[in-house]
Amino acid sequence: MKTGSSPEESSGLSALPSVDAVLKTEAARGFASRCGNDYAAEYARDVLNELRDELKSGVRSDRGREQLLSDAENLFARAARSERRRGMRRLINATGVIVHTNLGRAPLSESSIEAIVNSAGYSPVEYDLETGQRGRRGERAERLAAELTGAEDALVVNNCAAAAVLVLTSLSEGGEAIISRGELVEIGGDFRVPDVMKRSGAELVEVGTTNRTKLKDYENAVTESTKLIVKVHPSNYRIVGFTSVPGVRDLAELAHDKGLLLFEDAGSGAIGDLSRFGLGDEPVIRESVEAGADVVTFSGDKLLGSVQSGFIVGKREVIGRIRSHPLYRAFRPGKLTYAALEPVLESFLRGAELEEVPVLRMLSTTRDDLEKRTADFISAVREKLGRDHGASVEAGESDSVVGGGSAPAVHPKGPVVRLRHLKRTPNEIESGLRNSDPAVISRIEDDVVILDLRTVPERDEADLASAVISALY
Numbered sequence: 001m002k003t004g005s006s007p008e009e010s011s012g013l014s015a016l017p018s019v020d021a022v023l024k025t026e027a028a029r030g031f032a033s034r035c036g037n038d039y040a041a042e043y044a045r046d047v048l049n050e051l052r053d054e055l056k057s058g059v060r061s062d063r064g065r066e067q068l069l070s071d072a073e074n075l076f077a078r079a080a081r082s083e084r085r086r087g088m089r090r091l092i093n094a095t096g097v098i099v100h101t102n103l104g105r106a107p108l109s110e111s112s113i114e115a116i117v118n119s120a121g122y123s124p125v126e127y128d129l130e131t132g133q134r135g136r137r138g139e140r141a142e143r144l145a146a147e148l149t150g151a152e153d154a155l156v157v158n159n160c161a162a163a164a165v166l167v168l169t170s171l172s173e174g175g176e177a178i179i180s181r182g183e184l185v186e187i188g189g190d191f192r193v194p195d196v197m198k199r200s201g202a203e204l205v206e207v208g209t210t211n212r213t214k215l216k217d218y219e220n221a222v223t224e225s226t227k228l229i230v231k232v233h234p235s236n237y238r239i240v241g242f243t244s245v246p247g248v249r250d251l252a253e254l255a256h257d258k259g260l261l262l263f264e265d266a267g268s269g270a271i272g273d274l275s276r277f278g279l280g281d282e283p284v285i286r287e288s289v290e291a292g293a294d295v296v297t298f299s300g301d302k303l304l305g306s307v308q309s310g311f312i313v314g315k316r317e318v319i320g321r322i323r324s325h326p327l328y329r330a331f332r333p334g335k336l337t338y339a340a341l342e343p344v345l346e347s348f349l350r351g352a353e354l355e356e357v358p359v360l361r362m363l364s365t366t367r368d369d370l371e372k373r374t375a376d377f378i379s380a381v382r383e384k385l386g387r388d389h390g391a392s393v394e395a396g397e398s399d400s401v402v403g404g405g406s407a408p409a410v411h412p413k414g415p416v417v418r419l420r421h422l423k424r425t426p427n428e429i430e431s432g433l434r435n436s437d438p439a440v441i442s443r444i445e446d447d448v449v450i451l452d453l454r455t456v457p458e459r460d461e462a463d464l465a466s467a468v469i470s471a472l473y
Ligand SMILES: *Cc1c(COP(=O)(O)O)cnc(C)c1O
Pocket: 159, 160, 161, 162, 164, 187, 188, 191, 232, 233, 234, 235, 236, 265, 266, 267, 268, 298, 299, 300, 301, 309, 310, 404, 405
């Protein structure tokens, strides 16, 4: 340490710019024009604290006022960029996981997007344009859903978890609900069937074993206070082998014999039979309704391919009771949800879902189509990359999974793009793709970066190719 200089001077702390000086830099002004001065000032203070700590600890030596200001601006720009990247934006899902919960589940159909835009201003969400009187919220979407599933009535809420809570609370509060031990599952990390049931104020009565539950087990558990028999589709969980649970028809018969109701949480919301796409295990809603379930719940953003929402369909009297429960007010969706749902339900009603609803379109993409798109994509990328760059872009085979708690056992093999580089690790390539704009989400399988075009709309292929080229160049 030089004699005669204060620790302040020797460490360069005195050259640290002021908050005001940082706010005058271009990076900070750009940020402040979007998010306001006060918020920008918080970032400026954070950046200055970081610099101060580095100077104090000796990690950074004094490099003069101007250099420090320029470093502060760079840090500011980096922090602002990183914050924006945590917000909502467009991305390319090249994972091949069609219903990807972390990536917003279902991409919306063209007509849903248009409907959302058209209803973004004022819209008749609770207003009857025929009579000029107050109307019923969600009436049309609910009518279409009832028609589509063969149910007498339907109710839309914010998601399937809300649907399950609302059904259990309104139908079994203060009484007992019987469920098989094999169905006490956790769905998607934070939705545990037993926890939800306890919260609903129902006494949970578990019957059978993890792998086998017989009709007699349910029957023996019925008491004076039983109100509901519950059947939950185990979604992202399968017990394979020596298993059995009674079907909806048998459970419905038992429930009705005993004066109880049967509730099925079907989860994924398969409207038609999807067994030809390897999803034969998914309960078809119409079949559950026909088999006698009094109330069935399912998600709107899994196999229905629409926005986050939950459907409750079933007997008119039962749905009426659920609709008038005070908790419904807390779970009802907003106008944009109904706007998006109506055209998707129409697509299904006219049998056009495989063409019009992206989730169903991706699911039904043929192997030939995907092979051709993959080969064309690879040629285009190779041509732009040129030779002698250390990169390899090849066709391969991989598993595509539907995701979103649907059919975990289904991994149809499909053509994919395999990316490798002599001098770059798979993680480096993956992060290069993820940090491009739009971000590209890929998968790493056996030390190779995989792109699955099944989940990439054709209009995004050019952007995907650019991202691949910069990640490999
Ligand atoms: C996915 C799922 C849920 C939760 O649905 P959200 O719409 O995500 O709330 C509940 N039950 C089952 C059986 C599911 O598969």
